[in-house]
Amino acid sequence: MIEFENVSKSFATKAGRKVILDRASFRVTLGNSLGILARNGTGKTTIINMMAGLEKPDEGVVRRTSRISFPLGFMGGVIPKHTAKENCRYIAQLYALDPDYIEAFCRWLCGIGAYFDMPVGTYSQGMKSRFNFALMLALEFDIYLIDEGMPSSTDVEFNKKAGAILRDRLQKATVIVVSHQPKTLEKFCRSAAVLKNGQLYQFETLEEAKQLYDYEAQS
Numbered sequence: 456m457i458e459f460e461n462v463s464k465s466f467a468t469k470a471g472r473k474v475i476l477d478r479a480s481f482r483v484t485l486g487n488s489l490g491i492l493a494r495n496g497t498g499k500t501t502i503i504n505m506m507a508g509l510e511k512p513d514e515g516v517v518r519r520t521s522r523i524s525f526p527l528g529f530m531g532g533v534i535p536k537h538t539a540k541e542n543c544r545y546i547a548q549l550y551a552l553d554p555d556y557i558e559a560f561c562r563w564l565c566g567i568g569a570y571f572d573m574p575v576g577t578y579s580q581g582m583k584s585r586f587n588f589a590l591m592l593a594l595e596f597d598i599y600l601i602d603e604g605m606p607s608s609t610d611v612e613f614n615k616k617a618g619a620i621l622r623d624r625l626q627k628a629t630v631i632v633v634s635h636q637p638k639t640l641e642k643f644c645r646s647a648a649v650l651k652n653g654q655l656y657q658f659e660t661l662e663e664a665k666q667l668y669d670y671e672a673q674s
């Protein structure tokens with residue numbers, strides 16, 4: 456479970472204070488995947504980072520009682536001067552998992568050949584995102600955090616393999632996806648929320664959330 460209790464978060468910007476959350480309270484429970492709709496620049500990444508524990512609230516409490524992933528696409532835990540092999544063996548140890556298994560899984564899934572034994576800093580953007588996604592799928596979390604949908608890989612073989620594993624994983628796991636596009640959420644979640652004026656408005660269905668989101672766009 457992830458629970459926000461009276462959480463406030465804002466940033467000082469040149470244009471004034473940017474409020475992301477204003478004493479917001481909500482909860483995401485296991486088995487109830489949630490899509491969050493928010494316009495660009497309103498705080499999608501900040502909320503996902505707070506759920507992951509990468510960003511702290513100014514006030515209030517964020518409670519995390521499950522195994523929660525790093526946000527898909529987040530490379531902060533990967534050291535660029537080390538190879539994918541070294542990175543994934545090290546990360547396996549942090550999570551108390553078998554380094555041989557994690558290495559073999561990532562090597563097989565990301566399909567980057569000899570680059571797997573070269574520094575991550577030398578990878579193309581596509582290779583980096585494939586390695587990041589493979590690592591996330593190798594680790595098995597209760598809740599997966601996804602910022603703006605899936606990484607865009609042009610590698611058809613990778614997309615097929617990773618997509619199949621993710622679909623299987625999501626049978627058991629919970630996913631939280633933030634996006635400015637309702638279409639991105641359709642694939643993952645039935646229930647949805649809208650981030651607006653520092654509050655998260657939760658709805659039973661994506662349809663209901665879309666009504667508020669579309670209404671906002673018109674007004």
Ligand SMILES: Nc1ncnc2c1ncn2[C@@H]1O[C@H](COP(=O)(O)OP(=O)(O)OP(=O)(O)O)[C@@H](O)[C@H]1O
Nearest residue numbers: 466467468473493494495496497498499500501502
């Ligand atoms: N560390 C920071 N310092 C100052 N302002 C910040 C900081 N991080 C984010 N912001 C501002 O807070 C607002 C929300 O940022 P955030 O990246 O969470 O939004 P987003 O909805 O994910 O944006 P986008 O859709 O453009 O990716 C933006 O106006 C951004 O400029």
